[in-house]
Amino acid sequence: MSPRVPSPVTRATPVTVLVVEDDPDVRLVLTVLFERQGWTVLTSPDGRSALRTLLERNPDVLVLDIGLPELDGWQVLERVRDMTDLPVLMLTAHGHETDRVRGLRAGADDYLTKPFSNNELVARIEALLRRVPTHRREEGAYDDGVLRMDPATRTAEWRGTALDLSLLQFRLLHTLARARGTVLTVPQLLERVWDDPTGQGAERVKFAVLRLRKALLAVDPGADALEAVRGLGYRYRGDRHEGSGPG
Numbered sequence: 413m414s415p416r417v418p419s420p421v422t423r424a425t426p427v428t429v430l431v432v433e434d435d436p437d438v439r440l441v442l443t444v445l446f447e448r449q450g451w452t453v454l455t456s457p458d459g460r461s462a463l464r465t466l467l468e469r470n471p472d473v474l475v476l477d478i479g480l481p482e483l484d485g486w487q488v489l490e491r492v493r494d495m496t497d498l499p500v501l502m503l504t505a506h507g508h509e510t511d512r513v514r515g516l517r518a519g520a521d522d523y524l525t526k527p528f529s530n531n532e533l534v535a536r537i538e539a540l541l542r543r544v545p546t547h548r549r550e551e552g553a554y555d556d557g558v559l560r561m562d563p564a565t566r567t568a569e570w571r572g573t574a575l576d577l578s579l580l581q582f583r584l585l586h587t588l589a590r591a592r593g594t595v596l597t598v599p600q601l602l603e604r605v606w607d608d609p610t611g612q613g614a615e616r617v618k619f620a621v622l623r624l625r626k627a628l629l630a631v632d633p634g635a636d637a638l639e640a641v642r643g644l645g646y647r648y649r650g651d652r653h654e655g656s657g658p659g
Contacts, residue, residue, distance in 0.1 A: 427451040427541060430471040432462040432488065433503070434480050442475065445530055459483025463491055471498070473540055476520075478504040486518060493519035493623070497580030499540035503528075517619050543606055554589050558651040559637070561586050571651075573631045580605070581624045588638065588648035597645040621646055 429446050433439045434457050443453045454469055456462035459480045466474070474492065478485035485502060492498060501522040502515045515523045521543075522536050554561040560569045561582070568575040568582060577585065583605045588596060596604075598614045606616070621638060628635040639647050 427473070428454065428469065428471040429473050429475060429537070430454045430456065430462065430465060430469070431475045432456045432459065432480065432485070433475075433477045434458060435477075438477075445534065449534060457481075459485070459488040462488055466492065466495075466498070473499045473501065473537055475537070476500055476502050478502060478506075486514070489515070489518050489520060493578060493580075495578065497578055497583075499543065501533075501536060501540060517622075519619065519623070521616065554586060556589070556592065556650055559585075559589055561589065570628060570631050570635060575627060575631060577624075577627055580620060581627060584620055584624055585648070588646060592648050592650055595641045595644045595647045601645065617646070 427449070429451050431439060431442045431446070431453060433442065433455070436457070439455050439457070443455060446453045454465055454471055456465050460482055462474075462476075462480075463483075465471075476485050476488060476492075480488065483491075485504075489500060489502070492500060499521045500519070501524060502520045503524055503526060505526045521540050524533060524536060553563065558571055561567070563582075563586060566579070566582060568577055568585065575585075584601070587601065587604050598617050601617050602614075605620075621640065625638050628637060635651070637648055637650060639649050641647060
């Protein structure tokens with residue numbers, strides 16, 4: 413007997429799920445499963461069409477298979493993370509720990525191995541959706557003479573050069589910068605940036621900081637502005653170049 417399908421989840425706004433899976437039978441199973449939850453389901457058989465659909469339809473969550481033609485799941489995930497912090501659950505036929513670690517490092521929010529339980533898949537997606545903020549208070553602009561950020565226009569500059577940041581990277585840097593010099597713990601960052609008060613998923617913070625540091629170094633190889641404080645968390649310490657920053 414197949415696993416019981418969970419009852420539909422009631423939400424204020426409809427959920428849109430983008431399923432990227434090259435196997436038509438699996439796509440059909442997932443479509444039926446998600447539609448029974450009352451969700452709108454978009455499907456793509458390959459990575460290129462998935463990226464087009466993502467840009468055109470702006471789904472709430474992405475269910476992404478790794479083994480795709482042309483662009484594989486890893487390549488799709490990399491491009492998705494360049495554009496958005498959309499929740500991503502990856503599906504794979506392999507349960508190797510190296511794949512799970514690779515997925516987390518690349519920016520996946522969750523990982524599930526085939527074959528999977530319908531109940532578990534729906535529950536994991538619901539957990540990802542609960543972490544997505546339904547509204548967010550706009551914080552003020554930040555300017556320390558080196559880093560300038562404006563949430564109203566979602567723009568950021570380092571020494572006058574525009575930073576190419578995803579939405580998640582922008583929120584992370586803005587949160588750290590406004591607490592300049594103060595160590596923010598992993599649970600604090602999960603709550604403030606990811607809206608995840610349960611404090612689960614510390615690896616996400618680690619890899620997000622690594623990607624953010626890489627984005628800063630791309631515009632200034634000497635931009636050593638982020639510090640990992642062992643056993644505590646992370647802090648923004650501003651530009652470390654002599655004579656920079658506010659007096």
